[in-house]
Amino acid sequence: MSRPIPRPSPTEQPFYEACARGELKLQYCKPCTRFLFYPRTHCDRCHSPQLDWEQVSGKGTIASYTVVRRAVSEAFTAPYIIALIDLAEGPRMMSQVINAEPDALAVGHTVSVDFAAWSDEIKLPVFRLQGVPSEAGPSHHADSEGKT
Amino acid sequence: MAKTGLHDDCALIGMAESDVGIVPDKTPRELCVQVTLDAVRDAGLTLEDVDGLITCNAFAEPIMYHAEAVAEYLGWQPKHCVTVNTGGGTTFMAIKMAAAAIAAGMAHTIVIAMADSLRSHMTREQAMVVQSSSGHPHYEQPYGPTVPAYYALLARAHMDRFGTTEEHFAYAAVSCRAWASQHPKAQKRDPISVEDVMGSRPIADPLKVLDCSLVSDGGAAVVITRGDRVSGSKQKPIYLLGYGEGHAYEHISQASDLTTSAAVMSGQAAYADSGLTPNDMDLLQLYDCFTPALLIQVEDLGFCAKGEGGDWLASGISQPGGHKPLNTHGGMLSYCHPGNPGAMFGLTEAMLQLRGQAGARQLSGINTALCHAQGGIMSSHATLILGNEDPS
Numbered sequence: 001m002s003r004p005i006p007r008p009s010p011t012e013q014p015f016y017e018a019c020a021r022g023e024l025k026l027q028y029c030k031p032c033t034r035f036l037f038y039p040r041t042h043c044d045r046c047h048s049p050q051l052d053w054e055q056v057s058g059k060g061t062i063a064s065y066t067v068v069r070r071a072v073s074e075a076f077t078a079p080y081i082i083a084l085i086d087l088a089e090g091p092r093m094m095s096q097v098i099n100a101e102p103d104a105l106a107v108g109h110t111v112s113v114d115f116a117a118w119s120d121e122i123k124l125p126v127f128r129l130q131g132v133p134s135e136a137g138p139s140h141h142a143d144s145e146g147k148t
Numbered sequence: 149m150a151k152t153g154l155h156d157d158c159a160l161i162g163m164a165e166s167d168v169g170i171v172p173d174k175t176p177r178e179l180c181v182q183v184t185l186d187a188v189r190d191a192g193l194t195l196e197d198v199d200g201l202i203t204c205n206a207f208a209e210p211i212m213y214h215a216e217a218v219a220e221y222l223g224w225q226p227k228h229c230v231t232v233n234t235g236g237g238t239t240f241m242a243i244k245m246a247a248a249a250i251a252a253g254m255a256h257t258i259v260i261a262m263a264d265s266l267r268s269h270m271t272r273e274q275a276m277v278v279q280s281s282s283g284h285p286h287y288e289q290p291y292g293p294t295v296p297a298y299y300a301l302l303a304r305a306h307m308d309r310f311g312t313t314e315e316h317f318a319y320a321a322v323s324c325r326a327w328a329s330q331h332p333k334a335q336k337r338d339p340i341s342v343e344d345v346m347g348s349r350p351i352a353d354p355l356k357v358l359d360c361s362l363v364s365d366g367g368a369a370v371v372i373t374r375g376d377r378v379s380g381s382k383q384k385p386i387y388l389l390g391y392g393e394g395h396a397y398e399h400i401s402q403a404s405d406l407t408t409s410a411a412v413m414s415g416q417a418a419y420a421d422s423g424l425t426p427n428d429m430d431l432l433q434l435y436d437c438f439t440p441a442l443l444i445q446v447e448d449l450g451f452c453a454k455g456e457g458g459d460w461l462a463s464g465i466s467q468p469g470g471h472k473p474l475n476t477h478g479g480m481l482s483y484c485h486p487g488n489p490g491a492m493f494g495l496t497e498a499m500l501q502l503r504g505q506a507g508a509r510q511l512s513g514i515n516t517a518l519c520h521a522q523g524g525i526m527s528s529h530a531t532l533i534l535g536n537e538d539p540s
C-alpha cells in the first residue's frame with residue numbers, strides 16, 4: 001500500500017504546478033476580496049467562477065495538531081504530525097508539520113511552508129515550525145529546529 | 149395537539165439486535181437478514197405485514213443495491229425499498245426518511261435494518277483505511293491522517309480554547325464502560341478508571357486507545373408503522389416526538405469552528421419540533437465514536453454550557469446513579485461499533501429503556517430519550533427525540 005497521491009483535475013493543476021516550483025498559490029476571489037482553499041471552479045461564498053491564482057506568503061499558524069502514533073497504513077511511519085494550518089491570507093489547510101519535536105508544538109505557533117516530494121510528479125506543501133506566537137515571547141528562528 | 153412534522157403520526161413498534169462484538173460466523177448480509185426478521189417478529193408481525201425496507205451498505209460486504217439484495221434474500225418484494233448512507237448519522241436520518249415515506253403514502257410499515265462486520269470480515273488495516281477514506285482525497289488523505297487523528301484535532305482545539313484536559317475526555321470512556329459493565333452483551337465489560345484511560349496506548353495525541361470506540365461486528369433493526377396501525381401493538385409503542393438535522397461541512401479542514409458543531413442546529417431543531425428542552429430528556433444516547441465527540445455533543449445539545457463538557461462528565465452525572473444517564477448500553481466505546489450501524493444500538497437501547505425492558509440497567513420513571521448521531525468528522529448531525537406516551 002502506497003501513500004495516496006493526488007491526481008489533479010484541470011481546475012487544480014495550477015496549485016500542483018506551483019507546488020512543484022516551490023510556490024504556494026491559492027485562488028483569489030476579487031468580488032469577495034478573499035483567498036479560498038481547496039481549489040474550486042466557483043468561489044464558495046459568492047459562487048463567481050472568476051478566480052485568480054496568486055502566490056501567498058506560506059506563513060501560517062497552527063489551529064490544531066495531533067501526533068499520529070498509529071499510522072494509517074504501512075505507507076506511513078509513525079510518529080508524524082498532522083496539523084490544521086491557518087494561512088496568513090485566511091484559508092485553512094491540513095498538512096504535516098515536519099522536523100518538529102511534538103513537545104515543541106502548540107496551537108497558535110507560527111509555521112512556514114516547505115514542499116516535499118510525494119511522487120515523481122507531485123510535491124505537496126508541508127510546514128516547519130517557525131516559533132512561538134509573538135504575545136508569548138520572542139520567536140525562534142526558522143531553522144532552529146535543525147535538519148534531520 | 150396536531151404537530152407540524154411529517155413524523156407526527158407513526159411509532160416504533162419493533163426492534164432487534166444481533167449478537168455483537170466478535171461475530172465471525174455470519175456475513176454482514178446475513179446479520180442484516182437476521183435482524184430484519186427478528187425485529188418484525190418482535191413487533192408481532194410477519195413480513196407480509198411490512199411493505200418497506202431501508203438499509204445502509206456494509207464496508208465489509210458492499211452491495212450495489214443493498215436493500216434490494218436483502219429483500220431478495222428473504223424472498224420478499226416490499227413496495228418501498230431503498231439504501232441510505234450518511235455516515236454515522238444514517239440511523240436517525242433513515243428513521244426520518246421512513247416516517248416521511250409513510251406520511252407520503254409510499255409504505256405503511258417499514259423495517260430499517262443495518263449491519264456490518266468491520267471486526268471479523270476486514271483486516272485492521274482495511275478497516276482503518278476504509279474509514280479514513282472519508283478524508284479529502286487530495287487535501288487530507290495524502291498526509292496520512294487517521295480517523296482518530298481527525299478527532300484528535302478537535303480535542304486539541306477544545307483543550308486550547310476551553311482548558312479541557314485529557315482526563316476530561318477520559319471520563320467519557322469511564323462513564324460508558326460503567327454502563328457496559330451492567331450489560332451482558334457488551335463487547336467490553338471490565339470497569340475502567342481515568343488512570344486506565346490515561347495510561348492506555350497512544351493513538352493520536354491526545355487520544356489513547358481507550359478514547360477510541362471499538363471495532364465490531366453486529367447489526368440491528370427497528371420497525372416503524374403508521375399511526376392507525378399502532379393500536380394493539382405487541383410491544384409498547386415508542387413515539388417520534390422531534391427530529392432535527394445540521395450540516396456544517398464534510399471535511400474537517402473546511403470546518404469554520406473546530407469546537408462547536410452542527411449538533412447545535414440539529415438539537416435546536418429537534419427541541420423546537422418536540423416542544424421539549426434538554427431538561428426534559430430522561431436518557432441521552434449520543435454518538436461516542438471518540439471521547440471528544442461525546443464531550444462536544446453534551447455541550448452542543450445543551451446539557452451544559454459551552455466549554456463545560458469536561459466538568460459535566462467528571463461530575464459523574466452521566467454514570468449509573470447520575471441523573472442524566474448517557475449511553476446506558478455502553479455506547480460505541482464499550483458496547484459495540486460496527487461502523488455505519490453504530491448508532492442503531494443507541495436507538496434500540498433507548499427503545500428498550502422506554503419500554504421498560506432494559507433488565508438490570510433499567511432506568512426508573514423514564515418517558516423521554518434523546519438520540520443523536522453524526523457523520524463525517526462532527527460534520528453532519530441528526531437528533532431524534534423519542535417518548536413512550538402518545539403525543540396526539
Ligand SMILES: [Zn+2]
Nearest residue numbers: 029032043046
Ligand atoms: Zn467570491
